Amino acid sequence: MTDSDNQQKWPALPATLSNIAVTKNSGKYESVSSNYFKVGHPRLVFMAENDEQVSHVVEYAGNVQRFVGHQIPFSVRSGGHGITNYSVNDGGIIIDLSQMNQVNILDEAKGLVKVQAGAVWGDVADKISKADLVLSSGDFGDTGVGGLATSGGLGLLVRKQGLTTDQILGATVITADGKKRNVNKEENSDLFWAIRGGGSQVGIVTEFIFQADKVEPAKSGQRVPIGLQKLSYNVFDLSHFLFAWHSWITTTTEDMSSLLMLTKNDSNSSIISVQATNIWCGEKTDSCEKYFTNALNIAKVEKQDESNLSYHTLV
Incomplete structure (x- = not known):
């Protein structure tokens, strides 16, 4: 046919x-x-x-x-x-759902943010940064809110905030019968449990209520300040490197998150290229500087870069 x-x-x-x-x-x-x-x-x-x-x-x-x-x-x-x-x-x-992309701050003092599922995280970061708020959400600004928020949400500030699903206080869900349902801990609590990790298997989430966190501005006035360190390592013994990296990150506070990207070296298959992105949430302190310095000792650093920027710019 x-x-x-x-x-x-x-x-x-x-x-x-x-x-x-x-x-x-x-x-x-x-x-x-x-x-x-x-x-x-x-x-x-x-x-x-x-x-x-x-x-x-x-x-x-x-x-x-x-x-x-x-x-x-x-x-x-x-x-x-x-x-x-x-x-x-x-x-x-x-x-x-990309046309359903509104981002609204419901209560700046309480950090309550309403976000439609078709918004992208870059727009969310732009909006809430102006109120000194932050939500840990993926690692690309054009990632959609709906898919990430219902499937886990391993974000740039994961050690500081946990998963994106942890920040959901309520949602609007269209279920298979076409009905619109409000879900939270008290109302339709079974659906509220299911959407936080169940993707679209139990319904289509069209809107979220998130609990955002407050981050104090830097002395310079920069909103939601972030300390960023990018390091490139060439690694021969990956197991040894990962143990060393783990020992380093567990000595830091939860203000520090670290993401690794591992790829085979094009010119030498025995070398693993490791790109580390270390992210400090808040204005850089002496502790942050110490952690960044210690990260240089995990393995031989081929390239390094440090900067101070806003969370919106990072996303």
């Missing part, structure tokens, strides 16, 4: 969705049908703009499955970084 034959068996689009549907004949199709890791070939992409449209898409997907008599692929896409490739598919439906 051809792809066009299958297409004819799908029910007609309801009026509520026709204006947000992207088909293979649309000029937008290529830019919204794939993610960073996989080229997708969905039948339809819906560019949802509000919760009601998300509900209608979920209901339509259910109607399609009943109409054709079998399951069809259904994906949720926010920023398009997902390495699992769940955010794209072939022959099915993608609901794209």
Whole structure:
């Protein structure tokens, strides 16, 4: 059976969705049908703009499955970084949340922030930094909020703040029946537990309430100051290096986070190139300087760079 034959068996689009549907004949199709890791070939992409449209898409997907008599692929896409490739598919439906991207500070003193799932973390950092607030969130500014926040969220300040899921106080979820539900510790608590690590398996999260942390400005007035150290090591004995790095990071306070990227050396396969990104949350102190100095002794440093910047600039 051809792809066009299958297409004819799908029910007609309801009026509520026709204006947000992207088909293979649309000029937008290529830019919204794939993610960073996989080229997708969905039948339809819906560019949802509000919760009601998300509900209608979920209901339509259910109607399609009943109409054709079998399951069809259904994906949720926010920023398009997902390495699992769940955010794209072939022959099915993608609901794209990138138009739902508002970031609002509800209570600056309490650090309460409302973020729609289609926002990207760079925009979140820009908004909340102006209020001296910070949320640990991934390591790229164009990563989408929805996918990362529901799947864990190993961020640049992970030792200071924990996972992004740890900062979720509440959310709005569209479940498989198309209903909109508010979830938190008291209301729909089972869903609240499930979305913090369950991805989109139990529903589509369209909005989050996060608990952000306050970071005092630097004496220079810089908002959400960060001390950044980037080091490049060439390592022959990776096991020895990792033990040494672990011994170093465990001597630091939780204000210091450290991320490692390991790659094989192009010119010598016995050498592992290690890129270390060491991040100090807050204005640099004597302790930070000591930790940065000690990091130089983990292994032979081929290249190093230190800077002071804002969290927004870092993201």
